Amino acid sequence: SRKEPDGGKPTPTTATRVKVQLNWVPEPEFGGIYAAREGGAYDKAGLAVEILSGGPASPVVQVVAGGQADFGVAGADDVVIARARGVDLVAVFGTFQTNPQGVMVHSARNIASLADLKSGTLALEPGLPFGMFMKKKYGFAGATLVPYDGGIAKFLADPNHSQQCYVTSEPIAVKKKGETPKVFLGADLGFNPYANVIVTRGAMLREKRETVRAFVAASAEGWRRYLDDPTAANAAMAKRNTAMDAETFAAAAAAQKPLIEADEAKKSGLGVMTEARWARLAADLVELGVITKAPAATECFADVQTVTK
Amino acid sequence: MSTSRSFVAITLPPFVAAVVALAVWEGAARALSVPAYLLPPPSAVASAAVGDASALAGACVTTGLASLVGFLASAVIGVAVAIGLASSRIVERGLYPYAVALQTVPIVAIAPLLVLWCGAGPRAVAASAFIVSVFPVITNSLAGIRAVEPALRDLFTLYGASRSQVLFKLELAHAAPQIATGLRIACGLSVIGAIVGEFVAGFSEGSPGLGILVMTSYRQLRTDLLFAAVGCSALLGMLMFGMVSAASSLVLRRWYVAAR
Amino acid sequence: MSTSRSFVAITLPPFVAAVVALAVWEGAARALSVPAYLLPPPSAVASAAVGDASALAGACVTTGLASLVGFLASAVIGVAVAIGLASSRIVERGLYPYAVALQTVPIVAIAPLLVLWCGAGPRAVAASAFIVSVFPVITNSLAGIRAVEPALRDLFTLYGASRSQVLFKLELAHAAPQIATGLRIACGLSVIGAIVGEFVAGFSEGSPGLGILVMTSYRQLRTDLLFAAVGCSALLGMLMFGMVSAASSLVLRRWYVAAR
Amino acid sequence: MVAARSRWPYICRRVPKAVDIRGVRRRFRIPRGLFGAEETVLALDGIDLSIEEGSFVALIGPSGCGKSTLLRIVAGLDTPDEGTVEVAARARGEVAYVFQDAHLLPWRSVAANVALPLELRGVPREERDAKVLQALEEVELSDAATRYPAELSGGMRMRASIARALVTRPKLLLMDEPFAALDELTRQRLDERLLALWREHHLTVLFVTHAIFEATFLAERAVVLSGRPAHVVHDAAVELPAVRTAATRGEPAFARAAGTLLAALDQGPG
Amino acid sequence: MVAARSRWPYICRRVPKAVDIRGVRRRFRIPRGLFGAEETVLALDGIDLSIEEGSFVALIGPSGCGKSTLLRIVAGLDTPDEGTVEVAARARGEVAYVFQDAHLLPWRSVAANVALPLELRGVPREERDAKVLQALEEVELSDAATRYPAELSGGMRMRASIARALVTRPKLLLMDEPFAALDELTRQRLDERLLALWREHHLTVLFVTHAIFEATFLAERAVVLSGRPAHVVHDAAVELPAVRTAATRGEPAFARAAGTLLAALDQGPG
Ligand SMILES: Nc1ncnc2c1ncn2[C@@H]1O[C@H](COP(=O)(O)OP(=O)(O)OP(=O)(O)O)[C@@H](O)[C@H]1O
Numbered sequence A: 001s002r003k004e005p006d007g008g009k010p011t012p013t014t015a016t017r018v019k020v021q022l023n024w025v026p027e028p029e030f031g032g033i034y035a036a037r038e039g040g041a042y043d044k045a046g047l048a049v050e051i052l053s054g055g056p057a058s059p060v061v062q063v064v065a066g067g068q069a070d071f072g073v074a075g076a077d078d079v080v081i082a083r084a085r086g087v088d089l090v091a092v093f094g095t096f097q098t099n100p101q102g103v104m105v106h107s108a109r110n111i112a113s114l115a116d117l118k119s120g121t122l123a124l125e126p127g128l129p130f131g132m133f134m135k136k137k138y139g140f141a142g143a144t145l146v147p148y149d150g151g152i153a154k155f156l157a158d159p160n161h162s163q164q165c166y167v168t169s170e171p172i173a174v175k176k177k178g179e180t181p182k183v184f185l186g187a188d189l190g191f192n193p194y195a196n197v198i199v200t201r202g203a204m205l206r207e208k209r210e211t212v213r214a215f216v217a218a219s220a221e222g223w224r225r226y227l228d229d230p231t232a233a234n235a236a237m238a239k240r241n242t243a244m245d246a247e248t249f250a251a252a253a254a255a256q257k258p259l260i261e262a263d264e265a266k267k268s269g270l271g272v273m274t275e276a277r278w279a280r281l282a283a284d285l286v287e288l289g290v291i292t293k294a295p296a297a298t299e300c301f302a303d304v305q306t307v308t309k
Numbered sequence B, C: 001m002s003t004s005r006s007f008v009a010i011t012l013p014p015f016v017a018a019v020v021a022l023a024v025w026e027g028a029a030r031a032l033s034v035p036a037y038l039l040p041p042p043s044a045v046a047s048a049a050v051g052d053a054s055a056l057a058g059a060c061v062t063t064g065l066a067s068l069v070g071f072l073a074s075a076v077i078g079v080a081v082a083i084g085l086a087s088s089r090i091v092e093r094g095l096y097p098y099a100v101a102l103q104t105v106p107i108v109a110i111a112p113l114l115v116l117w118c119g120a121g122p123r124a125v126a127a128s129a130f131i132v133s134v135f136p137v138i139t140n141s142l143a144g145i146r147a148v149e150p151a152l153r154d155l156f157t158l159y160g161a162s163r164s165q166v167l168f169k170l171e172l173a174h175a176a177p178q179i180a181t182g183l184r185i186a187c188g189l190s191v192i193g194a195i196v197g198e199f200v201a202g203f204s205e206g207s208p209g210l211g212i213l214v215m216t217s218y219r220q221l222r223t224d225l226l227f228a229a230v231g232c233s234a235l236l237g238m239l240m241f242g243m244v245s246a247a248s249s250l251v252l253r254r255w256y257v258a259a260r
Numbered sequence D, E: 001m002v003a004a005r006s007r008w009p010y011i012c013r014r015v016p017k018a019v020d021i022r023g024v025r026r027r028f029r030i031p032r033g034l035f036g037a038e039e040t041v042l043a044l045d046g047i048d049l050s051i052e053e054g055s056f057v058a059l060i061g062p063s064g065c066g067k068s069t070l071l072r073i074v075a076g077l078d079t080p081d082e083g084t085v086e087v088a089a090r091a092r093g094e095v096a097y098v099f100q101d102a103h104l105l106p107w108r109s110v111a112a113n114v115a116l117p118l119e120l121r122g123v124p125r126e127e128r129d130a131k132v133l134q135a136l137e138e139v140e141l142s143d144a145a146t147r148y149p150a151e152l153s154g155g156m157r158m159r160a161s162i163a164r165a166l167v168t169r170p171k172l173l174l175m176d177e178p179f180a181a182l183d184e185l186t187r188q189r190l191d192e193r194l195l196a197l198w199r200e201h202h203l204t205v206l207f208v209t210h211a212i213f214e215a216t217f218l219a220e221r222a223v224v225l226s227g228r229p230a231h232v233v234h235d236a237a238v239e240l241p242a243v244r245t246a247a248t249r250g251e252p253a254f255a256r257a258a259g260t261l262l263a264a265l266d267q268g269p270g
C-alpha cells in the first residue's frame, strides 16, 4: 500500500503485520486489544494488527499453532491442554487474573452452596475443565447435566435451571430481565486459572521476540487505557456486535475490571502470571483426567515482565 | 450363490475404497507431517477408538436412536407433507417456501423452544434430527409425485379411482424411487441433526451422545477421539444409508426391471 | 398479460400464507403468553429488524455471498461427482458411502482443518456451506442419470455418440429435473452451512454474518433480533430457492410439456 | 341401415344412445417462448356423432387428424372447447379405454396390471384372479402373467393393455388402434374374439384403426374423419351381413365395403 | 431366386453381405424372488440369416417371437448368447434403426430430435438444418417441426422417429414396424417413398412388419419367423417385378405373393 500524498492515514510501510485470533465476538473481555488498536498503541509499537473475531467454536489454539494468526486469546486451561498434546503454545499475557467463570442459580431456590444443587438441570459445557472441576467437587447428584449453549433463555424459562456463566456476561443479561441470580464464582471455589490469556507460538516467541514484546506491551497499554475509560473501545466493538447495547458494554466492562486488576496485577502490572498458578492448573487438569502428564509450568507461559523488558 | 456373489459385489468396493483412503491418509499424515492435533493419522484414531470404546459405543447407541427416530419421523411426515403440497399448486406455492425456511433455521436459535416443547434430552435431539432431515424428503417426494405421467393419471381417472387409490397405487408407487433418493439424503442429515441437537439440547450425563463426545474432545483438543467420534457418526450415517439402500433395492426391484 | 397474471399466481399464495402465518404467530404469542424471550411476536421481530436494519443488511450480504459461493460450488462439484460415480457401479459402490460420511461430519469437528486450508473468514464459511450442501446435489444428480431409459441409451449408442455427447445430450439433459430438485435442497442447506461455518470461522474485518448475529443476539437474549436474523437467513434461503426455481422452470419448460 | 350424416334420424327413432357428440371443437394451445406467445392447433372442427347402444363403430382417419383426441373426449379425459358430449355409460367402471400406447404400470407384473381396474373397483381377490386369468387367455398372454412390462415385446405390451380393458366387461369400449402392433394372424384371432365378446356382452365399441380391412370386418358402421382439422367425411353402415366369420374376408362384398372406406379416406382433404 | 435356407449359396456366389447371422441364440433371464431364482425365455433359437448389400428384406413373425430382439442384435445393441453376427456397415452412423416405439427425447422439439444423429456426428448446423427439413418432408411432418413430442399424435411421433433414421442416409436401415401407427394412405405414400430412397441410395433394409401386404409390396425377399423360440420357417424372394408402383397392389401376382407369406406365417408353430 502506498502513502497518500495528503490526508488519509499514513500507512507505516515498515509496520509489522500481525493477526490476533479472538475466541469470541468483540466484547469487553477483549477491550484492551481494541483499545490498543483504537488508541494507537499498536501503531506506536510499529504493528499493523488485524483482529480476527471468533465464534462459539473458534479453534484458536490450532489457528495460532498453525500460523494463520500470530496471537490468540484463549483460556489458560487451553494452553496447558495444548502443551500436553504437544502443541508449542505459550501464554504471554494473563488478562484476567481472576477467572470469571461461575455457576449461576435462581436466587429463589435458596441454594447456599453448590453442594446443595441437587435438582433441576445444570448446563455445563462438556469437557470444559471448569465444569469438570465443579462436578468433581460437588457431585450435583440429582441434577440433570445438559450442555451449556451460551444463552440464558433456558435459565429464564425454567426456575430449576442453573448454568455455568461468565460473571461479566450472563448475570448482567439476567439482571436486565429483572431477576438477580445467585452466582458462585469458580475462583472462590478453588478453580482459578488465568482467563483470556494472550497466546503465541513458542517459535514466534523465540524467533520474533521483539514483535511479541511489542505486541504484549501495546496490549498492556491498551488494557490500561480500557480500564481507565472503556467508552471509545466499546464503541468500536459495538459496531461489530450490534446485539449488545452500550449499557451492557459498560456494565460488563465495569464488572470485569476487578477481575483484571486483581491484587497481583496491581502489584506487578497487568497481565502478570506466576509459575505457581500455572503449576496448580496443570496439576488440577491431571487430577481431572483431562491430561495424563502435566507440562512444566515454565513452558506454558512467558512472564510478561521479562517479555516486555 | 448369486446372492452371496452380489453381497461381495456390494460390500467389497467400499471396503477397498476404505482401505485405500486410510492408507493414503496415514501416508499423508506422516509424509506431510500434519500435526496430529489437526489431522491425526488413522492409527492414532483407531487406538483412541479402542481406548474409549465403551464411551463411543454408548454414544453411538444414544445418537443412533435419536437419529433413527428423527429419520423415521422425517420419512413419514416428509412424505405426508409432500402429499399435502401435491394436492394443489396453490397450496404448494403458498407453503413450500416455508419448508425451505425451516431448513435454514440454525438449531441453536430454536434450542430453547425445542427444550421447552420436548424437554432436554432424547426427544429434543430427535426433534432436531427431524427438523434437519425432513426437507429433502418433502422435496424429492413432491418432485416424484409431480412427475407422474399424465397418461397414467388418465388411466386412474378413467377407472374411477378414489383419491386415496390414486395416491397409493399411482403417485406414491411412481414416486417411490425418488422418495428413496430423498430418504438417502435424509439419513446422513438426521445423524448430523442429532449431533447438533445434542450440542444444545442433549444430556451430557448418563449415556451422552456423539455430539457431547465431539464437544468434549474438541474442547480438550483430543483430536484423535474427536475423529473417532466423527468416524462413528459417519458409520451411523452409512449404516442408515445402507439400510435405506437395501430396503429400497428390495422394494424397488420391480421399478428397475427395465434397467437390468 | 399472461405473464403478469402468472406472476401474481406465483407470488400471491406465499404472500397470503405469510400473512396468515404471521397473524397466527402473533395471536398465539399473545394468547398463549409464551414469553417474548422464547418466541417474540412478529411485531417485536419486525421492530427489531427495523432498529438493526443496517446490521442485518450487512449480515445478509456477508452470509449471502458465502452461501452463494458454497451453493455454486455444490452445484458444479456435486454434478461433477455424480457424473464420476455414474461412470461405473464399482466406483459408485466404493465411493458413495463416503459422500454420506461427508454429510454426517459436524462442521465444528473439522473447523481447524477448514481454517487451516481456507484461512479464517469468508473462504472457510463458503467451504462449510459447500460441505453441508453438496450431498443432495450428488444424490439427486446420480439418481437422475441412473434413471435414463435404456432405450434412449441405445439410441445414442447406435449413432456412435461419444462419452461426452451421451453425458451432455442425454444423461444431464434427462437428469435436469432431478438435478434441479437437488439444487432446491442445496440452497437452504448452503445458507445453514454458511451460518454454522461462521460459528467456527468467525469473521475478520468485514461485517459479521448472520451466524455471528445469531450467536450474539442469542447470548444477549435479544430474541427479537435473533428471530430477525433467522428470518433473514430464511429469506436468503427462499431467495436462492426462488432463483433456482425460476431458472429451472425457464430451462426445464421443455421437460414438462407433457405435464401441462 | 342405422347411421346417417345428421343426428336427427336417431332422435326420431328414439334408439338409446351410448354416446352423443354435438358440435365438438377442440383446439390445442402450444405455448412458445417466454412471453405467453402461443401457436394453436385445431384438432376437431365441429364433430357430430351419435353412437347407439350396442353398436360397433370404426373410426378411421389420417394420422394426426384428431381420432385419439375424440376418444379422450368421449372418455371424459379431455374437454372440448365447444360442443357437448353425452355418454350414457359414464358410470364407474363402465367405460374402458385401450390407449394408443400400452401405458402399463412398469412396477406391476402383467397380471397385476390387468387386475388394476378390478382392484380400483374393490373386486375381491379371488374373483379378480379368475377374471384376470380369463382376460389374459383372451389375448393369448397367459404364460407372461408374472412378467413385468419391460420384459415384454411391443405386441405383448399392447395385448396386456387390451386385457386390462376387457377385464371389466365394460359397457362402452374405446379402442385406439389396439391391434396395430400385432401380426396378421394374432390380429385376426383377436378381431374374432372381440366380435364374440361384443355380441355376447352387448358392448358398445368405438374402435380406431388404420387397417381398412379390419374396420370393414369388425364394424357395423364406419366413420371416416378428414385430415386436421377433423370433421366427419363419411358415416355409413358397413354393407356386410351382421354376423361375420373368417370366411367373410374372402367375399367380394368385403372387398367392396373396404374399397368404399378407402375412397372416403382418400377424399377427406389431408 | 436369391435366398435359401442355408448360407452356402451366398458364399459360392461371393455377393457382398451387409449382414451375416449364424446360429444366433438369445435367451432372456428373468430374475424372480430374492434368492437368485430365475425364469428363462428363449427368444431366438439358432437363427441363420445372410442379407446381401442393397437388398430389401421383410421380417415377419408372430407377436413376441423375437423380431425386435433380432434387430437389436444386428444393430449391436444386444449380444447373442450363441452364434455370430457380422455387419458390414457397422461404421459410425451407417446403421439407422427405427425402434418399435418412437423413443424421442421429450425435451427436444421434433426438428431437434430428427437432427440428433447428425449432431452426434458433428455435421455443421446449416447442412443439418437442410437435411432435417428434407427428412421431415419425407415423412410429411414439416409443419410440426417446432412442436415437442408430447404435443404429437401417436402416428406423428412414429413419423418423427422415421425421419430421424432417414436423415443420416444410412447404409443399413433397420425398421421395426415403422408404419404400424399410420393410416392406410399415409402408409402407402411412405412405402413408396421408402422404396424410392432405397433405390436411389442403395440402402440395405431389414424391415419388420405385421402387414403382409406391406411386406409383399416392399420387399425383394421375405423371411418368416416361427413363434417363440423363433427360427426361420420361410425365406424366399417375393415373386414380383423389381420395380413396383401403386398399380402393383392391384395385380393378381401381388395377392398370390401375399398369400404365400400368410401361409408361411400360419405354418410356423406358434
Ligand atoms: N397435448 C397436445 N398438445 C398440443 N397438440 C396436441 C396435443 N395432443 C394432440 N395434439 C395435436 O392434435 C392433433 C390430433 O392429435 P390426435 O392424437 O388426436 O391424432 P390421431 O388422429 O390420434 O393421430 P394418430 O393416428 O397419428 O394417432 C395432432 O395434430 C396433434 O399434434
Ligand SMILES: Nc1ncnc2c1ncn2[C@@H]1O[C@H](COP(=O)(O)OP(=O)(O)OP(=O)(O)O)[C@@H](O)[C@H]1O
Binding pocket: D150, D151, D152, D153, D154, D155, D156, D181, D182, D183, E028, E029, E030, E041, E042, E043, E061, E062, E063, E064, E065, E066, E067, E068, E069, E070, E100, E228
Ligand atoms: N428385456 C427382456 N427381458 C426378458 N424378456 C424379454 C426381454 N425382451 C424381450 N423379451 C422376451 O423375448 C421375446 C421376444 O421379444 P421381441 O421383443 O423380440 O418380440 P417381437 O418379435 O419383436 O414381438 P412383437 O411383434 O410383439 O414386437 C418375448 O417373449 C419377450 O417377452
Ligand SMILES: [Mg+2]
Binding pocket: D067, D068, D069, D100, D176, E153, E154, E155
Ligand atoms: Mg391417435
Ligand SMILES: [Mg+2]
Binding pocket: D153, D154, D155, E067, E068, E069, E100, E176
Ligand atoms: Mg417387436
